[in-house]
Amino acid sequence: MKPHIAILADFDTTKRPRPHRMIESLKSMAHLYVIARETSPESGARCFSFPAPTHNAQTRTKEQNEKIRSLCEQGDFAPLIYTKERECIPTILRSLPKLHLIIVEDIVLLPFACDYKRESSGGKCRKDENHNSCKILVDLREFYPLEYEDPAWLSGLGKLFSHLCTHYLPQADACLCVSEPIAARYEREFGVKSTLYYSLPPFYNLSPSPIESSTTPASPLRLIYHGLISAERGSTNLLELARLLGSGYELSCMVLSNNTDYLAHFIRQAESIPNLTILPPVCLEEIVPRCNEFDIGVISLQDSSFNNKNAMPNKLFEYIQSRLCVISTPLDSLRTFFARYPVGRVAQGYGAPELARAITSLSCEEILEYKRASHTCARELSLETNAQKARDLVRALLD
Known part of the structure; x- marks a missing residue:
């Protein structure tokens, strides 16, 4: 029986290499559901979209930025995670067949995966608590607490990402990471081990062009x-x-x-x-x-x-x-x-x-x-290699 796997992303997956290629890697072995911001159709998956926020870093007013900073300083992160644009995510998750795995492509959506796992396992969300509960795989595309290193960001949204890594990341069952030094820092600071997973494109049957x-x-x-x-x-x-x-x-x-x-x-x-x-x-x-x-x-x-x-x-x-x-x-x-x-x-x-x-x-x-x-x-450093790695990892998680 094919497992049911949901992919959570805070962007259109067709425009980001890692989630788009993860979908390509898994669509032959699983029933896939993509829940993403302003998403476009993905071949081999049922797609559900939620809207983008009204304002972004470029368009937020001084007052809006001050409110974010104040919430972060107070440690009141829920309004920044459970926004009105994302309020449909839990409903979509509950509407799907029982999920065996949720792949989180953006760490700000990890709390939604943890909430689902807790609900589906009777209020428990430790990764070793219930073998039959939904598993969580997180793709760590960067070291999120240092997404930006200017003092204003670190004292504001940086606190949110540190909270996500401290409180939610240990609840994941497995993690992927883009490079060995970033993986080592996650393990050192948050006790989380990762599997190295490069961003490899599909194989193209090309030859070097002449000079x-x-x-x-x-x-x-x-x-x-x-x-x-x-x-x-x-x-x-x-x-x-x-x-x-x-x-x-x-x-x-x-x-x-x-x-x-x-x-x-x-x-x-x-x-x-x-x-x-x-x-x-x-x-x-x-x-x-x-x-x-x-x-x-x-x-x-x-x-x-x-x-x-x-x-x-x-x-x-x-x-x-x-x-x-x-x-x-x-x-x-x-x-x-x-x-x-x-x-x-x-x-x-x-x-x-x-x-x-x-x-x-x-x-x-x-x-x-x-x-x-x-x-x-070119063939070794192509999606063919990553696809097998992804499928092996998923099978091991669900075994």
């Missing part, structure tokens, strides 16, 4: 950056990188941002740089084939926070699947990864000059060797 500049001297090397841009990510480095590289290189940026003003400013600045092109974003399934035509994938993330320093970015694995050479800032996690999978190099520093030197130091043959290395490990 045109090696056969046509007038053709520039082609670089791509895709993903979120923001001030804390040091994304203006991309603008300076294009200027420093000059006419022998073309940098294309396929960018999104949670801050519309920042995105507009970035695009305006890019207009004056001849070898920088802004590309329109594409859906998840199109990222890898779209990037295959390029030579080098750029990761410009800064070590400005614990999460940044220890990240394993989605774009890393998408660049590999696109059969690119990868050039990155010297994040600890990437340095370790490149020692095992020689698909690229890290720069000597985090600034645009260091990134530019790392790129210009590469010969066409070296770039092609890295592209071939990405080709060699």
Whole structure:
């Protein structure tokens, strides 16, 4: 009999790689139910949507921010968890067939999973209390108590996320985590062990594209950056990188941002740089084939926070699947990864000059060797590997 599994997410799962690919991994072995904010249909799952909040970090008034800070200082977190937009979640959960597992893709929704587990097991919610009760699997995409590290956030919403980790996270039956250092910190601070689970894209039957500049001297090397841009990510480095590289290189940026003003400013600045092109974003399934035509994938993330320093970015694995050479800032996690999978190099520093030197130091043959290395490990670092890991973990939880 197929188990009944619900996935809780505080965003549209079709626009986020990890939950979308988790659904792909499990849909053949389970009855899936997706309960997500403003969700779109997912193949192989029944989907239920709840609305986005009326205000977000950009649009909240000073008074609204002060109210949030006050609630957090008082330790009154319930109004921030059980919002009016989410009040339908318990009703949806109760309307479903008895659930065997809830996968929580955003920790702010973990209390809803714990409440359901408590109700379904007669008021008990310890993970070892009732073998037949609903199990909970949490995907720890980052170290949530340090999602932002500025003092205002830490003294406000940071307290909420610390509360979620202290009070609710130990009630989970299993956790996934994006990198080993982040997993180690969760274990050290909250006593929670995690399974390493990279954000691996589907396997694409592609080959490394030829490097045109090696056969046509007038053709520039082609670089791509895709993903979120923001001030804390040091994304203006991309603008300076294009200027420093000059006419022998073309940098294309396929960018999104949670801050519309920042995105507009970035695009305006890019207009004056001849070898920088802004590309329109594409859906998840199109990222890898779209990037295959390029030579080098750029990761410009800064070590400005614990999460940044220890990240394993989605774009890393998408660049590999696109059969690119990868050039990155010297994040600890990437340095370790490149020692095992020689698909690229890290720069000597985090600034645009260091990134530019790392790129210009590469010969066409070296770039092609890295592209071939990405080709060699593309199947291992694909959804095929993750899907089996996810199915094995679910079977072990439900056994």
